[in-house]
Amino acid sequence: MATVVRENLGQLHDKLTVKVSKEDYLPSFEKKLKDYSKTANIPGFRKGMVPAGMIKKMYGNSLFTDEILKSVEKELYTWLNKERPEIFGQPLPLASDLQNMDINNPADYEFGFEIGLKPEYTMADLAKAKLTMHKVDVTDAMVDEEISRMQIKGGKMTEPETVTNDENVLNLLFTEADKDGNVVEGGVSKENSVILKYFTAAVQKKFMDKKAGDVVTVQLSKAFEEDKLAMFLQDLGFDKDDKEAGKKYFNLEVVKVGLVEKRELNEEFFKEIYPAKEIKTTEELKASIKEEIEAYWLAQSKNQLQDQIYHYLVDETKMDFPAEFLKRWLQTSGEKEKTAEQADTEFPGFSNQLKWTLISDKLVHEQRLEVSNEELRDYMKIEIMRYFGTMNLGDDTSWIESYIDRMMKDEKQVDASYRRLITDKLFTWLEGQVKAKEKTVTPEELTAMQHHHHH
Known part of the structure; x- marks a missing residue:
């Protein structure tokens, strides 16, 4: 037996x-x-x-x-x-x-x-978490900048003879040279489009009144601010952090001067931006755009708070693991077998994932959080509409329901949608359990924080 x-x-x-x-x-x-x-x-x-x-x-x-x-x-x-x-x-x-x-x-x-074996553990006390809700105040300048971007996007390109303002779009031939403008044999040569305002103020001045055929010699690190420099180094085939490449000189020959004629702010334009809204004045447009920007930054603030909650729970909840077993599991469970060294390297991140899975599964079970079929279908419908964007889908949208029926039969699709929805529900519940102090930050500061986003 x-x-x-x-x-x-x-x-x-x-x-x-x-x-x-x-x-x-x-x-x-x-x-x-x-x-x-x-x-x-x-x-x-x-x-x-x-x-x-x-x-x-x-x-x-x-x-x-x-x-x-x-x-x-x-x-x-x-x-x-x-x-x-x-x-x-x-x-x-x-x-x-x-x-x-x-x-x-x-x-x-x-x-x-x-x-x-899964460990027994006591979850970190959320009431003791010191968390901050970082909020962005949406200014009139941010709204004006967005309107200007929309006007440019909806505008038409003109080709003036000379460079007259920082909104000019320049088609430039970048040719590697020495500081006196002598071309380097076998050096980099590439055409690129640049909006004049991307250059530093000193270089912008040099381009004023220039026309096709004129040449300006610049040192890359002095032609662009640091955030723009990395982008242009990559465009020219260098590593974005290559300090030596930043010291190189280039002749910038004007191939063509362009200027986008901004779209006029009128009812026709408002209708194109917001077909479903009745917007008649610039003030109403500004109010609508401000609302959208505020909603966007509020969502980013919540994401960042959720990231803090995630890290607090993972970092402060003490858990033991069967490390040797899990490392062997890491080695053998994938499609391709890993070495012991690879398993050792991956283990810290892997054990954090396991920790979060145990914590989140426990909370979902204890709080009886569920996702209904109706919620899954609604979520899939939103995803379909987002995919097709502003395309005119016609009056007959019955095909969407049959499309959702097909998606509901796809196990992977259903699982991915369920995970997204149950995670959203869990974090909504978690947000209600913490007392976060509020702090006003700039959009740049909040974006920088999100580079450390892990959950």
């Missing part, structure tokens, strides 16, 4: 030894042989008339091994379903010598498996 023996290997790390006797697997092995002899198609024999000895000789070894392993698996999962230990993933098989299985000498066999 098959048995399972459990023994401890270390912290949260156990071994299960599954023992099977020949009585556990021989009856099913012999039945398999008989079934094979009834169905095998072997030249020279009628179907169902193949001698059992020949079947045993041809297929016996693989059938014998299969039946033993099936008995072991059945016993292992019967034990797991009965005892219900809280384990990570699946049991990992320990090395076993399959060569010792002898069809001519059936015996009792033992197979070892290791399991990693």
Whole structure:
């Protein structure tokens, strides 16, 4: 009779030894042989008339091994379903010598498996979390800048003869040179478009009144502020952080001067921007845009607060893990096996992910957070509408429902949508559990904070 023996290997790390006797697997092995002899198609024999000895000789070894392993698996999962230990993933098989299985000498066999146990833990107290809600005040200047961007986007390109203001778009031929403008043989040469205001004030001045064919020689690091320099270094084929490349000189030959004629602020333009709204005046447009910008930055503020909550829970909740088991799991569970060194490198990030999974699963269960089919369908509909954007989808949108029906049959799609919605619900609940102090920051400051966003 098959048995399972459990023994401890270390912290949260156990071994299960599954023992099977020949009585556990021989009856099913012999039945398999008989079934094979009834169905095998072997030249020279009628179907169902193949001698059992020949079947045993041809297929016996693989059938014998299969039946033993099936008995072991059945016993292992019967034990797991009965005892219900809280384990990570699946049991990992320990090395076993399959060569010792002898069809001519059936015996009792033992197979070892290791399991990693989930830890018991006390979650960090959210009431003690010192968190800050970083808010952006939307200014008139931000609204005006957005309107100007829309006017340029909706405007038309003109081609004046000379450079007259910082909104001019210049088609420039960048040619590597020395500081006196002598071209470097075999150096970089590339055409690029640049809005004049991207240059530093000193270089902008040099371009004023220039026309096609005129050349201005610049040193890259002095032609662009640091944030723009990285972008242009990459465009020219250098590494964005290459300090030596920044010291290089280039001749900038004006190929063409352009200027976008801004779109006039009138009702026709307002209708294009907001087809669903009745906007008649510039003031109404500003109010509408301000509302949108405020909604955007409020969402960013919430994301950043959620990031703080995530880090507080992960960093302050103390948890033990079966490290050796999990590292072996990391090595063997993927499509491609990893080395021990790779598993060691990945383990800190991996254990943080596991920690968050345990915490979030527990909270979702305790707070009885759920996602209904209706919510899944609504979410998918929003995603479809976002994908098609402002395209005119016509009056008949019944196809959307059948499209959602298809999406609901796609397990991966449903799982991804569920995870997104349940995570949103969890963080909405978590936000309600913390008392965050408010602090006003600039858009740039909030964006910089989001570069450390991990959940």
